[in-house]
Amino acid sequence: VLFTAVQAQEKGVTIPVLIEIDCDGHRSGVTPDDPLLVEIGRLVENEKGVILRGVLTHAGGSYKSKSVDDIRRMAETERSAAVKSAEILRGHGLSCPVVSIGSTPTVTFARDFTGVSEVRAGVYLFQDLVMAGLGVCRIEDIALSVLSSVIGHRKEKGWVIIDAGWMALSRDRGTAGQKLDQGYGVVCDIDGNPIKDLIVKSTNQEHGVVVNRNDQDINWEHLKIGRALRILPNHACATAAMFDRYHVISGSSEVADIWYRINGW
């Protein structure tokens, strides 16, 4: 905080600060009942160059949930940790307008958002294969795909080579630890309908290798060179981050709009 504050002052700007709350022991932040919470709040309040804006948390532990009931319990844990932290800060005379929560599973199934001012649920907009694997959405709900073309056949290995490698799909293997491993993505036709049992099994930088997950025969004629395919991603955030824009379609393959992304971190 001190380092940031000095830099901010030098530039003549004031940086708004959210304190990260640990709601589930999953990663980082302070727990609501840790005296550090108020100590950090006071430090920020008294420093020039920064201003206390509120608290944020992310129930990353929800990704390991086994059922919708589990997710609902996690949602309430997430909400109550954030709201409790805000109340403690306010109880000590500190300002806390923002109460921010945010995992896609918890936000999808939460029944109560009392006291929450902001939801940061990234995958929520598009959904993805990890969420489908968790039961948060269905495969047909996934609204993000990578458009690709067949560029080669390795018939003796049962490989269909496509021009989408990890530079397009990302290296994310979020379904690897789930019940159904989807490789680097589920292969669909141009209309977004999954082609039975076809997944991207491996990726190089600009090449993807599509196989039948059950080692069944490939319909080579159906997947001839030049054929356009859509790949559904493991993790929408990681795949979208490989691009600088979205091509928006709606019920056809005509591009209705282009949305530019704000990339970086």
Place this chain on the structure above:
Amino acid sequence: VLFTAVQAQEKGVTIPVLIEIDCDGHRSGVTPDDPLLVEIGRLVENEKGVILRGVLTHAGGSYKSKSVDDIRRMAETERSAAVKSAEILRGHGLSCPVVSIGSTPTVTFARDFTGVSEVRAGVYLFQDLVMAGLGVCRIEDIALSVLSSVIGHRKEKGWVIIDAGWMALSRDRGTAGQKLDQGYGVVCDIDGNPIKDLIVKSTNQEHGVVVNRNDQDINWEHLKIGRALRILPNHACATAAMFDRYHVISGSSEVADIWYRINGW
């Protein structure tokens, strides 16, 4: 080819084409002795909208080499496959000015480039932990790092939290299959000197978790909040692709230049 040619003609442009050669059975392309090579060459030559420019190959199999001698043999296999393919095309009256090869291990140790017109070795410029694991470079040769800051301590778990997650480091785990698994990267001080046994063990989108790989005690005072660290990447290509520019330094932490990247695929 036909699809591309039609589109190119419509736009009034001519697309130069390189034929991918399979030199090691690793991925895709045609082998030099496959009659398809000349067939593809003739198809491209006779199509409007495209022009035959040459051949390219990538000895991806070299990443599995066990020794420098192995890599040298692979380099000669790569070179001779590309050159032979070019000669076959030329022998059939087809134009083939470009003979392009390109894996970083083979290019580093190759003794003969006769007949080669272009080298596409991506990691070569920076080197990375995968190359160090292969014996292609030393750790201290790696010229690309991600600048990060300590943002938290989880002392009971032995975790130092940094603000570089996979959005900064990429999801690449190229050293996972090597003798020494470097996690998501080797942790260095601001001057680029590795801090003994510290690696990034896991990553979330914007958070990285640094641990001692041998479960030894962390020097918390040395790694206090706000401390700047540099992370050496598994795979230079994947990590660099997460950014739109390089900050070039030379012997100090002053930024001497900024190099913008051409991203995408």
